[in-house]
Amino acid sequence: MNEDSKMPDMSVEIAGVKWKNPVTVASGTFGSGIEYADFVDLNGLGAVTTKGVATYPWEGNDTIRVAETTGGMLNAIGLQNPGMETFIERDIPFLNKYDTVKIVNVVGKTLEEYVEAVKMLSGQPVDMLEINISCPNVKEGGIAFGQDPKAAAEVTRAVKEVSEKPVIMKLSPNVTSIQKMAGAVEEAGADAVSLINTLTGMKIDIQKKTFLLANKTGGLSGPAIKPVAVRMVYEVAQAVNIPIIGMGGICCAEDAIEFMLAGATAVSVGTANFHNPKVTIEIVEGIKKYLLDNNIENVNDLIGAVR
Amino acid sequence: MLYHENVSVIRNESLTNDIYDMRFRSRDISAAAKPGQFINVYCNDSSRLLPRPISICEVNGEEIRIVYRVAGKGTKELSGIRPGEKINVTGPAGNGYDVDMINQTYSSVMLFGGGVGIPPMVELSKRLKIKTDVFLGYRDCLFLNEDFCDDANIHIATEDGSAGTRGNVLDALKASGVDADLICACGPLPMLRAIKKYAEESGKKAYYSMEERMACGVGACLGCVCKTVEKDGHSKVNNTRVCADGPVFDASAIII
Numbered sequence: 001m002n003e004d005s006k007m008p009d010m011s012v013e014i015a016g017v018k019w020k021n022p023v024t025v026a027s028g029t030f031g032s033g034i035e036y037a038d039f040v041d042l043n044g045l046g047a048v049t050t051k052g053v054a055t056y057p058w059e060g061n062d063t064i065r066v067a068e069t070t071g072g073m074l075n076a077i078g079l080q081n082p083g084m085e086t087f088i089e090r091d092i093p094f095l096n097k098y099d100t101v102k103i104v105n106v107v108g109k110t111l112e113e114y115v116e117a118v119k120m121l122s123g124q125p126v127d128m129l130e131i132n133i134s135c136p137n138v139k140e141g142g143i144a145f146g147q148d149p150k151a152a153a154e155v156t157r158a159v160k161e162v163s164e165k166p167v168i169m170k171l172s173p174n175v176t177s178i179q180k181m182a183g184a185v186e187e188a189g190a191d192a193v194s195l196i197n198t199l200t201g202m203k204i205d206i207q208k209k210t211f212l213l214a215n216k217t218g219g220l221s222g223p224a225i226k227p228v229a230v231r232m233v234y235e236v237a238q239a240v241n242i243p244i245i246g247m248g249g250i251c252c253a254e255d256a257i258e259f260m261l262a263g264a265t266a267v268s269v270g271t272a273n274f275h276n277p278k279v280t281i282e283i284v285e286g287i288k289k290y291l292l293d294n295n296i297e298n299v300n301d302l303i304g305a306v307r
Numbered sequence: 308m309l310y311h312e313n314v315s316v317i318r319n320e321s322l323t324n325d326i327y328d329m330r331f332r333s334r335d336i337s338a339a340a341k342p343g344q345f346i347n348v349y350c351n352d353s354s355r356l357l358p359r360p361i362s363i364c365e366v367n368g369e370e371i372r373i374v375y376r377v378a379g380k381g382t383k384e385l386s387g388i389r390p391g392e393k394i395n396v397t398g399p400a401g402n403g404y405d406v407d408m409i410n411q412t413y414s415s416v417m418l419f420g421g422g423v424g425i426p427p428m429v430e431l432s433k434r435l436k437i438k439t440d441v442f443l444g445y446r447d448c449l450f451l452n453e454d455f456c457d458d459a460n461i462h463i464a465t466e467d468g469s470a471g472t473r474g475n476v477l478d479a480l481k482a483s484g485v486d487a488d489l490i491c492a493c494g495p496l497p498m499l500r501a502i503k504k505y506a507e508e509s510g511k512k513a514y515y516s517m518e519e520r521m522a523c524g525v526g527a528c529l530g531c532v533c534k535t536v537e538k539d540g541h542s543k544v545n546n547t548r549v550c551a552d553g554p555v556f557d558a559s560a561i562i563i
């Protein structure tokens with residue numbers, strides 16, 4: 001018997017872009033993949049999502065920038081990045097050696113900076129853009145756009161106008177209604193949404209009687225936030241018709257499958273890379289095994305199956 | 308090249324009441340390891356997600372030795388691992404010392420190690436072929452002082468005066484009257500600052516190992532940066548990744 005004929009179809013499609021499987025990495029946890037290429041064959045991932053990049057280099061926040069918490073971590077990197085010029089010269093050619101979908105995460109401090117960054121990417125061999133309007137660690141821009149449906153819609157519209165590539169809007173969980181935010185960016189033309197970014201948190205050093213992070217607050221990520229993220233993916237799936245890329249605490253195939261059943265078309269793996277640098281590929285294999293074990297021929301059958 | 312492996316612990320014993328000595332075997336990591344590099348040690352309790360960076364203390368054949376202080380929950384867990392049990396590690400991480408360059412460029416060196424900054428100096432001293440003086444600073448109990456290569460002159464300082472010079476490594480240096488062309492140092496920030504000052508005043512070249520909180524431990528997350536004098540080639544801003552571009556830096560390039 002031909003073994004291959006039994007292999008389930010792992011491919012998904014988001015805004016006309018075909019991924020070979022539904023697994024990517026969460027922006028900021030994987031660089032542009034360069035540092036993880038020792039551990040993971042990037043060809044095996046559905047997509048690589050890069051660290052947020054802006055028009056010019058950003059210094060980021062002072063240290064301490066990261067702190068472990070029970071089942072999670074706080075980060076306040078502050079979107080340090082080398083700027084678009086270096087990104088185009090160094091990171092895009094690296095990614096181009098691999099047969100995977102390339103998603104560039106874009107940040108800006110003003111509407112104009114988002115637009116400019118997207119313009120700088122025109123003509124570049126990347127497949128999709130993810131617009132980060134949800135970083136809790138920078139004062140200007142970022143989160144300011146991500147907590148107000150009107151502002152989020154405005155960025156979406158402006159970016160869509162200049163982008164040659166499908167646009168994914170990355171949503172913050174630090175809002176009263178994530179459904180309203182998702183609805184607003186869908187109406188403004190977003191091709192997809194990704195969620196969740198980190199939840200604002202704080203840790204205090206009781207010996208030094210001060211904040212552990214130099215930024216005082218940081219974004220909470222990792223398995224500790226997973227139930228919140230699954231709930232939000234489910235809510236957004238009920239509210240919009242565009243595809244969802246789900247993330248927040250995914251550590252294994254079972255976690256990824258939960259997100260897909262809640263309504264995600266694809267998933268991103270973030271903090272789990274820090275605990276196991278090979279975890280992404282293990283998740284791809286684990287999803288395949290789940291489909292085989294359950295006689296499911298197509299991974300798309302999972303999407304939103306729980307209502 | 309970095310390797311992520313599930314390794315068997317060969318030995319894990321206490322050297323003092325809170326310092327432990329662990330050995331594990333890894334062909335790839337030991338073959339690639341340089342002094343000054345470190346191992347990301349992962350906790351088996353996955354509620355503790357982040358790797359613990361621990362310096363390579365010695366490489367013997369395929370065996371890696373790490374020596375660590377029980378500082379918090381992760382190292383506490385590590386201290387309970389018994390021989391035969393397995394842990395996940397990634398390494399060898401970071402840049403480490405360019406031993407060939409040092410052997411070719413300098414005729415004598417002073418190594419300074421303070422507390423758990425001592426372990427990386429053991430392997431470094433083994434690979435250096437030039438005249439070596441080692442200054443070790445302790446709170447009270449000594450460890451690793453007998454593990455340096457026979458050719459190295461060992462000078463000890465203790466805070467409580469129970470062994471060697473009372474005070475810190477610079478007090479021990481003063482007491483010894485030693486001089487050398489190059490300084491390599493690893494230890495707490497106040498010690499590094501004092502050594503940096505001494506190096507500047509005496510016009511000596513110095514390298515030191517930086518410590519910073521890490522998340523990925525492999526250069527991807529930008530969690531572990533320290534400030535640089537010049538714009539960094541990788542980041543394009545005035546900071547650099549301790550885990551990937553360090554932990555060993557030219558003292559004149561880093562702001563501490």
Ligand SMILES: Cc1cc2nc3c(=O)[nH]c(=O)nc-3n(C[C@H](O)[C@H](O)[C@H](O)COP(=O)(O)OP(=O)(O)OC[C@H]3O[C@@H](n4cnc5c(N)ncnc54)[C@H](O)[C@@H]3O)c2cc1C
Nearest residue numbers: 357359360361362374375376378379380381382423518519
């Ligand atoms: C490059 C490098 C090499 C090191 N080499 C050694 C060594 O050879 N021997 C040794 O005993 N110690 C070494 N350390 C310090 C060691 O990493 C910490 O003591 C250890 O991470 C504490 O973990 P914990 O779970 O016990 O403490 P917790 O306080 O419970 O740790 C909580 C979190 O903070 C981090 N953290 C806490 N203290 C430090 C610290 N001082 N530096 C960096 N991260 C910290 C932990 O990694 C963890 O993510 C080194 C640190 C660095 C950066």
Ligand SMILES: Cc1cc2nc3c(=O)[nH]c(=O)nc-3n(C[C@H](O)[C@H](O)[C@H](O)COP(=O)(O)O)c2cc1C
Nearest residue numbers: 026027028052075132196197221222248249270271
């Ligand atoms: C260290 C770190 C850096 C991050 N940087 C970015 C970023 O540059 N852009 C972005 O959109 N999200 C960033 N995030 C958020 C993640 O992409 C993701 O949304 C979040 O961490 C939840 O997923 P996880 O629990 O799997 O990590 C970062 C997260 C971490 C932990």
Ligand code: FES
Nearest residue numbers: 522524528529550
């Ligand atoms: S710890 Fe992630 S870049 Fe150094």
